[in-house]
Amino acid sequence: xxxxxxxxxxxxxxxxxxxxxxxxxxxxxxxxxxxxxxxxxxxxxxxxxxxxxxxxxxxxxxxxxxxxxxxxxxxxxxxxxxxxxxxxxxxxxxxxxxxxxxxxxxxxxxxxxxxxxxxxxxxxxxxxxxxxxxxxxxxxxxxxxxxxxxxxxxxxxxxx
Amino acid sequence: xxxxxxxxxxxxxxxxxxxxxxxxxxxxxxxxxxxxxxxxxxxxxxxxxxxxxxxxxxxxxxxxxxxxxxxxxxxxxxxxxxxxxxxxxxxxxxxxxxxxxxxxxxxxxxxxxxxxxxxxxxxxxxxxxxxxxxxxxxxxxxxxxxxxxxxxxxxxxxxxxxxxxxxxxxxxxxxxxxxxxxxxxxxxxxxxxxxxxxxxxxxxxxxxxxxxxxxxxxxxxxxxxxxxxxxxxxxxxxxxxxxxxxxxxxxxxxxxxxxxxxxxxxxxxxxxxxxxxxxxxxxxxxxxxxxxxxxxxxxxxxxxxxxxxxxxxxxxxxxxxxxxxxxxxxxxxxxxxxxxxxxxxxxxxxxxxxxxxxxxxxxxxxxxxxxxxxxxxxxxxxxxxxxxxxxxxxxxxxxxxxxxxxxxxxxxxxxxxxxxxxxxxxxxxxxxxxxxxxxxxxxxxxxxxxxxxxxxxxxxxxxxxxxxxxxxxxxxxxxxxxxxxxxxxxxxxxxxxxxxxxxxxxxxxxxxxxxxxxxxxxxxxxxxxxxxxxxxxxxxxxxxxxxxxxxxxxxxxxxxxxxxxxxxxxxxxxxxxxxxxxxxxxxxxxxxxxxxxxxxxxxxxxxxxxxxxxxxxxxxxxxxxxxxxxxxxxxxxxxxxxxxxxxxxxxxxxxxxxxxxxxxxxxxxxxxxxx
Numbered sequence: 001x002x003x004x005x006x007x008x009x010x011x012x013x014x015x016x017x018x019x020x021x022x023x024x025x026x027x028x029x030x031x032x033x034x035x036x037x038x039x040x041x042x043x044x045x046x047x048x049x050x051x052x053x054x055x056x057x058x059x060x061x062x063x064x065x066x067x068x069x070x071x072x073x074x075x076x077x078x079x080x081x082x083x084x085x086x087x088x089x090x091x092x093x094x095x096x097x098x099x100x101x102x103x104x105x106x107x108x109x110x111x112x113x114x115x116x117x118x119x120x121x122x123x124x125x126x127x128x129x130x131x132x133x134x135x136x137x138x139x140x141x142x143x144x145x146x147x148x149x150x151x152x153x154x155x156x157x158x159x160x
Numbered sequence: 161x162x163x164x165x166x167x168x169x170x171x172x173x174x175x176x177x178x179x180x181x182x183x184x185x186x187x188x189x190x191x192x193x194x195x196x197x198x199x200x201x202x203x204x205x206x207x208x209x210x211x212x213x214x215x216x217x218x219x220x221x222x223x224x225x226x227x228x229x230x231x232x233x234x235x236x237x238x239x240x241x242x243x244x245x246x247x248x249x250x251x252x253x254x255x256x257x258x259x260x261x262x263x264x265x266x267x268x269x270x271x272x273x274x275x276x277x278x279x280x281x282x283x284x285x286x287x288x289x290x291x292x293x294x295x296x297x298x299x300x301x302x303x304x305x306x307x308x309x310x311x312x313x314x315x316x317x318x319x320x321x322x323x324x325x326x327x328x329x330x331x332x333x334x335x336x337x338x339x340x341x342x343x344x345x346x347x348x349x350x351x352x353x354x355x356x357x358x359x360x361x362x363x364x365x366x367x368x369x370x371x372x373x374x375x376x377x378x379x380x381x382x383x384x385x386x387x388x389x390x391x392x393x394x395x396x397x398x399x400x401x402x403x404x405x406x407x408x409x410x411x412x413x414x415x416x417x418x419x420x421x422x423x424x425x426x427x428x429x430x431x432x433x434x435x436x437x438x439x440x441x442x443x444x445x446x447x448x449x450x451x452x453x454x455x456x457x458x459x460x461x462x463x464x465x466x467x468x469x470x471x472x473x474x475x476x477x478x479x480x481x482x483x484x485x486x487x488x489x490x491x492x493x494x495x496x497x498x499x500x501x502x503x504x505x506x507x508x509x510x511x512x513x514x515x516x517x518x519x520x521x522x523x524x525x526x527x528x529x530x531x532x533x534x535x536x537x538x539x540x541x542x543x544x545x546x547x548x549x550x551x552x553x554x555x556x557x558x559x560x561x562x563x564x565x566x567x568x569x570x571x572x573x574x575x576x577x578x579x580x581x582x583x584x585x586x587x588x589x590x591x592x593x594x595x596x597x598x599x600x601x602x603x604x605x606x607x608x609x610x611x612x613x614x615x616x617x618x619x620x621x622x623x624x625x626x627x628x629x630x631x632x633x634x635x636x637x638x639x640x641x642x643x644x645x646x647x648x649x650x651x652x653x654x655x656x657x658x659x660x661x662x663x664x665x666x667x668x669x670x671x672x673x674x675x676x677x678x679x680x681x682x683x684x685x686x687x688x689x690x691x692x693x694x695x696x697x698x699x700x701x702x703x704x705x706x707x708x709x710x711x712x713x714x715x716x717x718x719x720x721x722x723x724x725x726x727x728x729x730x731x732x733x734x735x736x737x738x739x740x741x742x743x744x745x746x747x748x749x750x751x752x753x754x755x756x757x758x759x760x761x762x763x764x765x766x767x768x769x770x771x772x773x774x775x776x777x778x779x780x781x782x783x784x785x786x787x788x789x790x791x792x793x794x795x796x797x798x799x800x801x802x803x804x805x806x807x808x809x810x811x812x813x814x815x816x817x818x819x820x821x822x823x824x825x826x827x828x829x830x831x832x833x834x835x
Contacts, residue, residue, distance in 0.1 A: 016564040019553040021520040024566060025538045026528040028554055085554035095544035096536045112534060119530045126523055 022058065028089035030120060031057060031130065033098055036109045037117040038134035039141060044106030048080070048146055050090065053137070055081045057130055067133075070140035080149065162316055162761040163794055165257065166250040166281055169206050171233055171828055173240040178233055178828040184796065185819040188786050190810065191798045193823040200798050200823055201346060202226045204767050207796075208343065210249035210260045212274065212296035212308050215336045215358035217345050220297050222264045222271045229264040233828060250281045253316050254792075259284055272297050274308045309335045316761055321379050322386050323368050326361045330386055333368050334360050341369050341749060342760070344742065346767040346798070352730055352738070353721055353745050370720040373749055374691065375758040377681040384675060391668050399424045399661050406654045413647050414600060415439040426669070427662040435658075437651050439644070444651075448644050455637045458630060469619075472629060476615040483608050490601045493594055500591040507584040514577045518570060525566045528552075607636065680717070683756075688715050691752040695722060698744035701785060703778040706737040721745075736772040743769060743782050750793060767798040776805040780812070787817045 021027055035053045036045050056066035069077035090107070093099045098113035109117070120126055169180040180203055193200045205225055208214045214224040222230060229245045246263035259277040261284075263269050272295045279289040294308040304310060313320055313335060320338075325331040340357040343349075349356040354366050362368060371379045403420060410417050419434045421427070437444040531539030543550050551563045564572065614629040621628075680688070692715045699710055707713065707724060716723045722745060723729060730738055746764060753760030770779055786795045801807050810820070 014561055016562040016568065017557070018564050018569055018572065019555065021517065021524045021566075021569075023554045024524045024528075025550075025552055025554060026531050026566075027520075027524040029531065029536075029538065030527045084556075088554045092538050092544065096538055097544075098536070116530065116534055116536075119533070120527065123526065126526055 023085055025089065025092055028054070028085060029093050029096075029098065030116070030127065032086070032089055032093055033109060033113050033117050034120065034127070034130060034134055036099065036107060037114070038131075039137055039139065040106075040108070041139055042108075043143075044102055044104075044108040046106055046143060046146065047087075047090065048082075048150065049141065049143065050107070051082045051086050052080060052146070053134070053141065054086050055083055057133065063133055066141070067137060070137060070145070077149075078152070161254045161792070162763045163252045163254065163792075164207065164249065164763065164796070165252055166248075167203065167206060167210075168248040168250075168281055169203070169245075169828070170247070171229065171245040172243045173233060174243065175235070175238070175240055176830055178235070178830055180828055182821045183819075184794065184821075186792060186794055187789075188783065188818040189794065189796045190818060190820045191796065191823065192801045192810070192820060194801055199226075199228065199828060200800070201767065202228055202828075203823070204345070204765060204796075204798050206247040207249060207765065208345070209264070210247050210262050210274075211251075211312070211339075212262075213336050213339050213343065215360075216340045216343055216349075216356045218348060218356075218358075225264050228828065235830070248281050248284065256315070258315065270295075276308075276311065318759060318761070321368075321372065321383050323382060324363045326363055331362065333362065333365075333372060336360065337362065337365050337369050338372060339761075341373055341746065342763060343765040344746060344767060344769075345765075349767065350739055350742060350769075350771045353742055366721070367719055370749075373753060373758055373760050374687050374720075374756070375753070376684045376687060378684065381675055384671075388668060388672055388675070391664075395424050395661055395665050395668060399658070402654050402657050402661070406651065409647060409650060410437060411596075413439070413643055415444060415644075415647065424661060424665040426666045427659060432655060432659060435655065437647070444644060444648055448641060448648065451637055451641050451644070455634065455641065458634050458637065461630060472615055472618050472627070475629070476612060476619065479608055479612045479615060483605060483612060486601055486605050486608065490598065490605065493598050493601065497591060497594045497598060500587050500594065504584060504587045504591065507580055507587065511577065511580050511584070514573055514580065518573045518577065521566055521570045521573060525570065528566060611636075687752060687756045687758070688717070688720070690756055691715055691720075691748055692722075694748035694751045695744050698747055698785060699740065701781045702740040702743055703775060703781070704733075704737050704740045704744070706733040736774055739769070739771050739774060740778065747782075747785060747789075751789065754789070754793070762792060763794045763796075765796045765798070768800065769797060770799065770806065776809050779806070780809045783809070783813055783818075787813065 022031070031054055032050055035050055039045065039053060040049065052066065056062045065077060090099070093113070094101065096112075097110055098116060099107045100110055101107055121131070163186070164184045166183045167180070171178045180199075191200055191203060202225065205214070205217060208217055209222075209225060214220065217224045228242070230242060232239050232241050234240075242265060244263070244267075245265045246261060248259050248261050250257060250259045252258075256278070257280050259279060259281050261275045261277070262273070263271060274294050274296060275291055276294060277284050277289050277291045279286065283289050292311075294306050294311055296308045298304075298307070300307065318335075318338075320333045320335065322330040323333050336358055337360060340349075341354055343356070345356055354369065357365060357369070368379075370376075403417075403422075407417055416438050418436050418438055421431070421435075425431075439447045442450075528539045537544040537547070538550075541549055541552055551557070552565060553563045557563065611629060611632060614632045618627050618629045692713070695715070696710050696713055699713070704710070707729075712724050713722055713729065714724070715721070716726075721728065722741070724732060729741060733741055743766075746766075749758075750760055750762070750764060752758060754762075769782065783797075786797075789795075799806065799810075801810065810818075
């Protein structure tokens with residue numbers, strides 16, 4: 001059998017990996033802050049709402065689906081995807097003082113978070129698509145709608 | 161040469177016109193006041209202002225003028241507001257006399273506007289006097305016809321050179337820079353030699369000014385270098401366009417141009433003969449000859465079919481074979497063309513994706529910056545809780561594999577984008593080549609099919625008829641011969657144009673090598689030596705003491721400023737000696753220019769030369785040197801005769817040797833309506 005190995009040792013230097021832009025900490029943090037600013041009123045936003053909207057912002061199709069659900073147009077929005085990255089980002093945001101969690105589990109922006117969002121809004125071109133979509137979505141995705149969706153899980157996926 | 165004849169300042173108030181009006185003579189002129197703040201600087205500032213040189217005082221427009229022109233003027237106890245003000249300056253270039261009017265405060269008149277009357281001040285209202293409006297401090301006023309400095313340059317018979325500017329273009333050496341070597345103003349002008357020079361974006365401006373004043377040959381060299389540069393560009397452009405025209409025309413006839421020089425070179429006869437035009441790999445002359453022979457043979461053939469039946473059949477089958485081959489080639493080429501198009505589209509889509517990725521990553525970078533403004537630890541790659549270094553990613557990954565930072569990501573994406581664009585460009589080029597090839601093939605197929613058609617119809621016609629294919633072939637050959645002949649004509653014409661350009665190139669190269677590289681010509685050396693000698697003589701006369709052995713002073717060949725042992729002289733001088741050095745140098749420039757035919761306009765203004773407690777004897781020597789200047793020069797000295805020493809120094813000068821303009825307390829007096 002022929003020996004194809006050039007030498008005794010092969011040295012491998014791993015090159016840095018690329019990371020998609022929406023998995024960068026600063027980007028996700030900004031997304032979460034924008035979601036809380038635009039779509040959650042004074043009462044605050046639940047974690048699931050953050051997941052749902054954050055996932056929806058990834059492609060235009062998903063954006064349409066969620067908007068349809070919020071406008072009561074579609075009745076077959078059933079798949080809710082949960083992204084652990086959002087959880088990590090929420091932890092970072094809590095630690096950095098951009099959000100705080102109320103006693104009822106809902107999240108709200110702190111003063112720092114609000115300043116952050118204001119600074120983002122000052123730049124006209126920054127995250128334009130996301131901001132436009134979120135201001136269109138506004139308050140339409142209510143916590144009740146989400147509750148009805150999640151309650152389906154309890155009843156349809158649990159078997160005795 | 162510039163001579164200031166008369167200055168008339170008018171300040172209009174509600175109580176009447178206040179002003180100043182005085183004549184200046186040749187030689188030494190004193191503008192003397194008995195106390196400070198009498199308005200002497202206002203008067204000298206008016207001279208700068210009317211010539212558009214107020215940048216030497218350090219500003220543009222009326223802001224360099226004192227408040228007496230703009231706000232209010234005192235008359236005894238009264239403080240009168242200024243309604244309008246302006247100044248007339250009468251100057252001469254030795255032959256002609258003009259008056260310049262510039263307003264300092266006037267409603268409805270821009271302060272950048274100067275009116276030039278072609279007459280002395282007394283004739284200004286005369287309707288026969290020609291007057292023109294010009295402007296200063298607008299872009300291009302140094303070269304535009306309506307620019308005042310452009311006019312003054314011509315009036316003074318100065319030829320300002322084009323010099324390199326700081327943004328790599330060439331600009332005209334501005335007049336304000338040159339006059340900063342002649343007009344020394346009171347506040348900044350005495351800091352250093354040529355320190356009042358405004359910053360106007362010229363490279364090595366002090367050096368250029370001195371070169372110009374002394375009329376050094378290096379100035380000529382700069383001019384010549386610029387001319388040669390533009391000549392070189394012109395020849396290159398003509399060469400390029402000549403070749404391009406030829407290649408385009410040749411391509412139309414499916415010919416190729418071979419062995420031609422891309423860039424201008426000196427063409428020998430051999431080189432010219434090497435440039436050849438070929439068609440189907442044969443020299444075009446040979447090809448045309450072949451065609452003519454074919455044509456002759458065709459002429460010999462009898463056109464009637466019956467004689468050519470066999471040949472017609474053979475030719476038809478040959479033509480059909482060629483058509484078949486060309487059609488195959490055409491289909492192949494079209495397939496390749498389509499696949500190139502598909503690749504280009506795919507690359508376009510990928511480029512879109514990459515562009516949006518780059519945008520999003522740039523957004524992420526911007527967000528990170530906003531975060532660090534708010535002091536978020538995550539923006540600094542630190543964990544907010546334990547302050548450990550974290551990677552900028554939300555995807556859990558092994559800690560020993562590094563992750564790219566946002567900036568690296570952006571760089572990476574940009575590199576990818578460049579690569580894709582490069583690939584897309586090469587596909588576009590291929591597409592273009594294929595397109596040309598397809599067009600050529602289609603043309604040949606068109607001709608061949610026509611030929612086949614006429615051959616076929618010949619075969620089926622009755623035997624007595626004219627052979628259509630023969631006629632068709634003859635016409636084809638005829639047209640081809642004609643167009644190739646025209647091409648050949650054009651080719652020889654272009655060759656002679658190239659030969660002409662090659663001659664021009666040769667003379668350009670000769671002129672370029674004739675330029676001296678950096679050494680000074682003999683006359684330059686003489687001028688610099690004379691400058692040094694005058695300078696040292698002046699220093700001696702004025703009592704310069706900081707350097708013991710003045711013979712060690714040299715004029716630097718790099719900066720044309722005085723140095724001692726390689727160091728600038730001012731480092732060794734005391735403050736008052738610095739003043740003496742400035743007197744000595746400015747005067748030496750004038751003296752050298754007078755002796756050696758330099759470009760000095762022959763006028764100097766010294767505003768308060770008695771700085772830093774200068775010894776009065778030295779001042780007297782200064783005045784004496786001025787009086788002794790040979791040549792027609794005009795020196796204006798603004799001086800405060802506060803102490804008896806100065807008064808004495810002036811009074812002991814020979815009576816007719818100076819012109820004393822005394823400024824009374826408060827320079828501006830109520831003037832009568834006629835003056």
